[in-house]
Amino acid sequence: MKKINKSRYAILGMLFDKPRSGYSIKSNMLESTSRFWQESDASIYPMLKTLEAEGKVTSKNEFVGKRAKKMFEITQTGKDEFLAWMALPAESETHRDELLLKLFFGANTTPDETIKQLRLKLQQSQKKRAQLTIVQIDTLAQIPDTHTHKLFWEMALKNGLMHYDAQINWLIDSINCLENKFGGKNGNKN
Amino acid sequence: MKKINKSRYAILGMLFDKPRSGYSIKSNMLESTSRFWQESDASIYPMLKTLEAEGKVTSKNEFVGKRAKKMFEITQTGKDEFLAWMALPAESETHRDELLLKLFFGANTTPDETIKQLRLKLQQSQKKRAQLTIVQIDTLAQIPDTHTHKLFWEMALKNGLMHYDAQINWLIDSINCLENKFGGKNGNKN
DNA sequence: TTGAACATGTAAACGGTTACATGATTTA
DNA sequence: TAAATCATGTAACCGTTTACATGTTCAA
Numbered sequence: 521m522k523k524i525n526k527s528r529y530a531i532l533g534m535l536f537d538k539p540r541s542g543y544s545i546k547s548n549m550l551e552s553t554s555r556f557w558q559e560s561d562a563s564i565y566p567m568l569k570t571l572e573a574e575g576k577v578t579s580k581n582e583f584v585g586k587r588a589k590k591m592f593e594i595t596q597t598g599k600d601e602f603l604a605w606m607a608l609p610a611e612s613e614t615h616r617d618e619l620l621l622k623l624f625f626g627a628n629t630t631p632d633e634t635i636k637q638l639r640l641k642l643q644q645s646q647k648k649r650a651q652l653t654i655v656q657i658d659t660l661a662q663i664p665d666t667h668t669h670k671l672f673w674e675m676a677l678k679n680g681l682m683h684y685d686a687q688i689n690w691l692i693d694s695i696n697c698l699e700n701k702f703g704g705k706n707g708n709k710n
Numbered sequence: 711m712k713k714i715n716k717s718r719y720a721i722l723g724m725l726f727d728k729p730r731s732g733y734s735i736k737s738n739m740l741e742s743t744s745r746f747w748q749e750s751d752a753s754i755y756p757m758l759k760t761l762e763a764e765g766k767v768t769s770k771n772e773f774v775g776k777r778a779k780k781m782f783e784i785t786q787t788g789k790d791e792f793l794a795w796m797a798l799p800a801e802s803e804t805h806r807d808e809l810l811l812k813l814f815f816g817a818n819t820t821p822d823e824t825i826k827q828l829r830l831k832l833q834q835s836q837k838k839r840a841q842l843t844i845v846q847i848d849t850l851a852q853i854p855d856t857h858t859h860k861l862f863w864e865m866a867l868k869n870g871l872m873h874y875d876a877q878i879n880w881l882i883d884s885i886n887c888l889e890n891k892f893g894g895k896n897g898n899k900n
Numbered sequence: 901t902t903g904a905a906c907a908t909g910t911a912a913a914c915g916g917t918t919a920c921a922t923g924a925t926t927t928a
Numbered sequence: 929t930a931a932a933t934c935a936t937g938t939a940a941c942c943g944t945t946t947a948c949a950t951g952t953t954c955a956a
Contacts, residue, residue: 752945
């Protein structure tokens with residue numbers, strides 16, 4: 521089965537409700553979908569161009585204050601394509617996790633190195649979880665319940681919280697396990 | 711920062727303990743690391759060639775019964791490179807999850823379609839979790855505790871179980887949430 | 901005897917990222 | 929006035945996947 525470009529759907533989805541500029545799509549995704557979906561700068565602008573050539577979006581130049589923006593609007597054809605994709609079963613992601621690979625090969629190095637990797641990941645996960653709760657309080661909680669997107673955005677955010685919680689618990693267990701087995705140095709808390 | 715080929719480390723890691731053929735690496739990874747790391751057929755053979763040209767592995771043709779195999783053995787230089795990578799902090803994976811993207815855009819389609827997506831994922835997650843417990847019982851449990859890799863393989867497997875458990879709970883919660891809110895059709899259990 | 905598993909590869913296309921490039925406007 | 933943010937793009941590279949290609953051996 522031929523692999524197809526999924527970026528287009530993310531972009532069409534971001535345009536579904538209202539017209540946006542490329543920059544707006546980019547920054548919006550950064551603060552909303554980045555945990556499970558990100559687009560690099562260099563993928564959004566060319567894709568918008570392609571979508572316009574295909575008639576899936578239209579563009580017009582606008583001025584917001586003194587700033588020039590190229591605003592893109594989704595067409596009916598674009599909506600049709602987006603909705604057709606939405607109806608398709610979600611393909612399971614192929615996921616590469618370097619930490620788990622290093623853990624899998626842990627016997628080939630010292631336990632201390634693996635513990636170090638796990639501790640670093642623990643720090644990162646705790647930080648990311650904290651950032652997510654900030655989004656929850658500062659952004660999501662401000663949206664009125666009548667907003668049609670709110671429920672779905674909440675569910676996606678809950679997925680993140682649950683993911684980090686489970687990950688953090690597993691990391692703590694794993695670190696303890698290694699330290700008990702190999703007499704981990706408690707001084708090495710960096 | 712330039713993105714570098716990580717496949718090489720996975721392959722060097724698989725060769726660290728004992729010589730293997732390309733096919734053996736492939737099938738071995740399929741049953742051990744595939745949840746968090748996979749290599750396609752077309753990446754292993756060329757990479758082995760590259761590694762050999764770099765002096766990281768050596769090869770010789772062997773016969774196992776009547777079957778010809780090209781067995782690859784890691785060199786000291788190869789081990790050095792692998793260990794240097796192991797000591798590097800694990801880079802955080804960029805992860806694309808199509809289900810979460812569709813959920814995020816759920817307000818643009820009918821709740822029923824989103825529920826369908828979540829139900830499908832629930833089935834898949836339950837199936838994958840079951841497969842993992844089979845690996846745990848049939849494969850991991852058979853390995854003697856003295857085997858240096860066992861502890862690490864167990865931790866990686868536990869990560870999978872915890873991941874699926876959390877995911878399954880979240881899916882059930884989310885499905886219930888949507889059904890309560892939108893009066894989900896209970897007949898639609900496919 | 902037929903299909904599954906073993907076994908090894910190549911070529912081309914594709915998607916995505918990195919690095920490069922530029923410039924305006926707002927805020928500290 | 930300097931830095932951060934807004935704003936839009938291109939070119940080249942690289943890693944990965946898909947499709948193609950071939951042949952053997954073992955078990956049902």
